[in-house]
Amino acid sequence: MAVEQVTLQLKWKHAFQFAGYYVAKEQGYYQQAGLDVQIKEAEANTNVLDEVLAGKANFGVGTSSLLLARKTGKPVVVLAVIFQHSSYVLITPRHSEMQSIQDLSNKRIMADPLSAEIFAYLKREGIALDHLQRVQQSFKIDELLAGKVDAISAYMTNEPFLLDQVGFHYQIYSPRSAGIDFYGDNLFTSEAEIQQHPERVKAFRAASLRGWEHAMSHPDETIQLLLSKYPQHRLKEHYQYELTQMIALMRSDLITIGYMNASRWRHIADTYAEIGMLPTNFSLNGFLYDPNPKDDLTWLYTTLATVLALLGTVGAIALHIYRLNHRLALSLAEVKQTEQRLKVFSTAIEQSPMAVLITGPDNTIQYVNPKFTQETAYSSNEVLGQSSRILQADMLDDGIYKEMWDKLQQGELWSGELNIRRKTGEVYCEEAHIGPVKNSDGQITHYVAVLQDINERKQIHLQLAHAAHYDMLTGLPNRSLLFERINQWLLVAKRNHSQLALMFIDLDKFKPINDKYGHAVGDVILQEVAARMLACLRDSDSVGRVGGDEFIVLLPKINNHNDAYSVAEKIRIAINKPFIAGNNQLDISSCIGIAIYPQHAEELVDLIKDADLAMYQAKKSGGNRVGFFVAPS
Known part of the structure; x- marks a missing residue:
């Protein structure tokens, strides 16, 4: 078999973040596909997009900013998604409990060229981008430690570990807290590569995803590979930290590695459009790769x-x-x-x-x-x-x-x-x-x-099974799946004599907005509300949509009432931030009722009734409030 030489350009230094590609090479998956792959790490001045479009690399690892490149006419095509949630965050020194993202206005921010979602986040938070002092990314934390910059774009998989090692007190700001929940680490190529070498593209994608499956199934083996063949003077504990963070970002326990949803990309494009970084209804035609294009099946x-x-x-x-x-x-x-x-x-x-x-x-x-x-x-x-x-x-x-x-x-x-x-x-x-x-x-x-x-039949069955348990608009668990989870955790709580909390959340002022601006705008707001709530929760927590603008949150492990109250307040504040729809800034709020097991009730139906009543009590008190269940006198 003839072997073709191709190059993969990473967007950063060698790390567990790119483990699947190293494993695909080490295990011979690329070779079996007829490929000899060179994996190039990025330097401080590397622009992955330019490397691929100039033909210096055949494939690259990029971010959601690929959409913005597509807008400018650059013929990029996304082949697969590795992270279901982007690892991009902003990190600043921690000065006080009262500091906020707003403090970054007019400050020095070190960010790499592909971190468009960070700037989308800042813009959504009302920070004028032309008031920022942008500093070129060095891929090091030294500038932050030395006070040469006020914030850096970073990866949840990396910089927090390094800062913890040196005892630096920092604050993390995540775009997800503002409803910007984008895909991360997207494998991409150029239209020319697909047109000229369609089989090579298909083979590279399949071998890469096979490498990712192996890497995440054999983490210890993969860490040893990184330590021996891709040395970065890192501790084994550093790679283990990366792995832990990546599991939460990839969610390969729920979603096949590489899977991407056109509707999710549509939402990302619409989010960029809302803050003026893309035109409205920006076309995704040609942007998303289909590894198995549908034939005409009329016959x-x-x-x-x-x-x-x-x-x-x-x-x-x-x-x-x-x-x-x-x-x-x-x-x-x-x-x-x-x-x-x-x-x-x-x-x-x-x-x-x-x-x-x-x-x-x-x-x-x-x-x-x-x-x-x-x-x-x-x-x-x-x-x-x-x-x-x-x-x-x-x-x-x-x-x-x-x-x-x-x-x-x-x-x-x-x-x-x-x-x-x-x-x-x-x-x-x-x-x-x-x-x-x-x-x-x-x-x-x-x-x-x-x-x-x-x-194809199996995929349809999986989609039907997903649709039976998840809300199609927000992607959150529906009433059936959420109640099943709550019942399971109630059994655990009864067995362990522990506490759990249920929150009933209802949006204030949503119906007038829905009536005035239409259901399309209302749907976008509901999607963003879902994303903001998810960003406030732990992986063990659950949130589901149980009605038009009604949600229930499950906190399966709490120590006391304050634990539940702090999470509810976090959600209330996140929802209370402005929503942008076209040229309109829309404001909504929420009322959150809390019921605790076993103090308020011991059965699912009773807990939900109590949380619902607590929510209505909060509404009667003026709205935009959090309240615990109080038995009627």
């Missing part, structure tokens, strides 16, 4: 019955061959008839819309049909004589393969789902029907597998 619906019939026909091949093996004394006429039937079946297999694979008893591939080569991207010459294990993806439980082989070796048919790895490294799901073929002595001579690509 599929008209031939579905035929396809299903063929699947049954092809699935019967093993049985047919088995019967043929028992015919040892055929007449000449029977031989001709058999040859004709075999020719028909051979043609059916060759033209089948299902992938067909035949192996010997030692699992060595002896035949594949054209549909197999189309789906896996392997030519027949590349797989014939190879073990079928080259198709096996790492992510499937070994127990499934053991069950499959136990049945097959007992001479039984096995049906189930298998994860198959394409030549590019990309993993997809197949519905497999595999049967043994025996000779006249009852010995297994071959295995025949009929495979159907059900990846």
Whole structure:
């Protein structure tokens, strides 16, 4: 296989932040995809975007500012998202409990060229960008420690650890607190790269994501790789800190690494538009890469019955061959008839819309049909004589393969789902029907597998499952999922004799805004409210949308009433900040009612009723308030 040389330009120095790419190289995933990848770290003056567009690198790691580059006509295309939440934050020296983001007006801020979301955050907070003294990013904390700058753009995965090591007291300001919750560490390339080398792009993306899966599944091994081959004079504890922070940012426990949602990108673009950094309704056409572009499937619906019939026909091949093996004394006429039937079946297999694979008893591939080569991207010459294990993806439980082989070796048919790895490294799901073929002595001579690509069907099922448990507008858990979580934590609290808190949140002045400016503006506000609330919570906390502008927050672990009150106040203050819709500044507030288990109630229904009543009591007191449940006298 010819090996192509390509370059990946990082946006920073070597770090666990880019671990997936190092692992893809070390594990040979890039090499298997026919690629020799050079991974370049960034210098203080490196502009990743310019490196890629100038052809000095084929791929780069960027931020949401890629959208702004697209606006200026730069032909960038996002291939995959690594961080579901950006790690970008602002860090300043901590002077007092009363300091705020507003104190940065007219101050010196050191930020790199790709930190547009930081400036979007400042702008949303009402800080005039032309009043800032911008300092070029040095990728070091020395300037902050020495007082040469007043704030630095930083990564939650890195600088806090360094500052803690030297005992520096600092304050972190996160864009998420203002509803700016963007994707982070986006893998991207140029339109030219996709047009000229589409297979190379697809192969690089798949191998990179495969590397990320391995890196996050084997963190200790990955840390050792960084320490040995990408030394940055860092402690092992530093990489472990990065890993901990990244788990919360990537959420690979919920979302497949690399996944990106067009609606989320639409929201990011609209957020930039609201603060004047992008035009309204900025087009995303061509900006988002589709690794599996949809073919015209009109023909599929008209031939579905035929396809299903063929699947049954092809699935019967093993049985047919088995019967043929028992015919040892055929007449000449029977031989001709058999040859004709075999020719028909051979043609059916060759033209089948299902992938067909035949192996010997030692699992060595002896035949594949054209549909197999189309789906896996392997030519027949590349797989014939190879073990079928080259198709096996790492992510499937070994127990499934053991069950499959136990049945097959007992001479039984096995049906189930298998994860198959394409030549590019990309993993997809197949519905497999595999049967043994025996000779006249009852010995297994071959295995025949009929495979159907059900990846799209699986994705639809996942989307339906997600839609059944999450609010489509805000992405928050819906009533069903939230109540299930609350019930689970109530069991834990009862067992541990601990406390938990429920908050019922209702927005003030939302309906007039919705009526005046329309549902589109109202929807954007609800999305931002959701993002602001999430930014106020811990990973163990939950918030769900239970009505039009009603939300419930669960704090599963509190020590006392003050813990719940401080979180509620944080949420109230975050919601009370202005919302920007076009040229309009819109103000809303909220009332938050709190009920505590077990002091106020011990069952879910009663806790919600108490929190709801506390919320109404706060409204009657004038709104924009937090209140605890007080039993009516």
